[in-house]
Amino acid sequence: MAMAYTPGLKRKAATKIVKERKLPIAGEVLVKQGSTVSYDTEIARANLSGKVSVINAAIAMQLETSGSELSEQISTTELSKYMLKKVGDSVEKGEILAQRRGMFGLYHRELRSPAKGTLEYYSDVTGQVLIREPPVPLTIDAFIPGTVTKVISQEGVEIETPAAFIQGIFGIGGETHGELMMLASSPDDALTADKIDERCSGHIIVGGSLVDVSVLKKAVANGVKGVLVGGIRDGDLSSFMGYDIGVAITGEEDVGLTLILMEGFGKMRMANKTFELLKKFEGNLACINGATQIRAGVLRPEIIIPLSDKSVAEDEDTKLLLEGIKPGLPVRVISHPHFGALARVISLPIDLQRVETESDVRVLEVELEDGQRVLVPRANVELIEE
Numbered sequence: 001m002a003m004a005y006t007p008g009l010k011r012k013a014a015t016k017i018v019k020e021r022k023l024p025i026a027g028e029v030l031v032k033q034g035s036t037v038s039y040d041t042e043i044a045r046a047n048l049s050g051k052v053s054v055i056n057a058a059i060a061m062q063l064e065t066s067g068s069e070l071s072e073q074i075s076t077t078e079l080s081k082y083m084l085k086k087v088g089d090s091v092e093k094g095e096i097l098a099q100r101r102g103m104f105g106l107y108h109r110e111l112r113s114p115a116k117g118t119l120e121y122y123s124d125v126t127g128q129v130l131i132r133e134p135p136v137p138l139t140i141d142a143f144i145p146g147t148v149t150k151v152i153s154q155e156g157v158e159i160e161t162p163a164a165f166i167q168g169i170f171g172i173g174g175e176t177h178g179e180l181m182m183l184a185s186s187p188d189d190a191l192t193a194d195k196i197d198e199r200c201s202g203h204i205i206v207g208g209s210l211v212d213v214s215v216l217k218k219a220v221a222n223g224v225k226g227v228l229v230g231g232i233r234d235g236d237l238s239s240f241m242g243y244d245i246g247v248a249i250t251g252e253e254d255v256g257l258t259l260i261l262m263e264g265f266g267k268m269r270m271a272n273k274t275f276e277l278l279k280k281f282e283g284n285l286a287c288i289n290g291a292t293q294i295r296a297g298v299l300r301p302e303i304i305i306p307l308s309d310k311s312v313a314e315d316e317d318t319k320l321l322l323e324g325i326k327p328g329l330p331v332r333v334i335s336h337p338h339f340g341a342l343a344r345v346i347s348l349p350i351d352l353q354r355v356e357t358e359s360d361v362r363v364l365e366v367e368l369e370d371g372q373r374v375l376v377p378r379a380n381v382e383l384i385e386e
Contacts, residue, residue, distance in 0.1 A: 171290025
């Protein structure tokens with residue numbers, strides 16, 4: 001039987017999730033192998049070096065005589081005798097570091113610290129003083145509840161949990177958590193502002209086919225953690241963010257919530273199976289991340305819904321994905337004129353077919369949800385792993 005490989009999105013009611021959580025620099029791991037963690041458990045921490053302020057002490061302590069253009073400037077080799085603080089001393093912002101008095105003690109120059117921190121260094125050669133601000137603490141949490149299956153020394157851990165798992169097409173905003181709340185009765189429903197109120201605070205809300213900028217702004221105002229919906233118009237996304245977003249990497253946007261598009265841009269009916277899966281787990285904790293990377297090293301936004309059944313094993317669909325695409329498997333078309341359409345593979349013709357671009361390519365025959373059968377280039381579909 002003919003087969004072909006194509007990358008795909010995952011949509012699983014039950015699978016085993018393994019997450020690697022690592023610090024960007026060496027630090028301290030706070031949990032042990034075998035530990036049970038919650039999504040908000042702090043699992044590792046490190047300290048980022050504080051900002052350094054450089055002061056030209058020799059110039060700053062120059063003695064100027066009132067009413068005279070003359071000035072007496074100390075030599076950098078004399079800096080040590082005027083320092084009131086030693087290397088390693090803690091200092092407060094505005095605290096005097098060095099002081100020099102003039103004739104009869106009437107005039108003096110003072111060197112004050114521009115920031116709170118530690119006197120890290122001063123030089124009799126350059127006349128410079130360095131103040132390093134306090135280290136910035138960096139912590140990472142578990143993101144998902146589960147069991148620590150591996151500890152990576154000074155870096156982080158691997159966490160395993162049984163969960164439902166769904167990937168989206170595109171997202172903005174980073175990691176967040178909340179209970180799933182359905183605000184649409186069908187995958188065709190647009191998410192409207194009248195459905196959002198204070199009850200939605202702290203929740204991940206689920207719409208159907210479309211969301212607009214007014215709805216997103218109301219969601220932020222009501223404390224919504226995340227929005228899962230079929231699509232959004234490009235202009236509404238730009239208006240919500242305040243700028244046109246690039247398509248390479250997202251996830252660091254500070255917009256008040258995480259938005260995940262399940263199907264694409266424009267009014268896009270959410271896939272029935274995706275909608276029903278989210279509906280099935282309404283009221284459950286969902287851990288979501290809108291981070292998306294379109295180019296090399298593709299990264300999709302994800303929804304993880306932890307399950308209580310710890311006996312869930314990796315299912316056979318992963319093997320199907322590795323074996324390749326073949327008749328009967330579900331796919332999504334990712335090219336015009338059927339962009340975003342869900343379909344099922346009917347056959348994989350062996351002969352090359354000429355497409356609109358006048359290129360000869362290998363194609364798939366697929367059946368769309370409305371029963372229509374069309375030929376699509378194999379490179380223009382994504383396999384949906386269920």
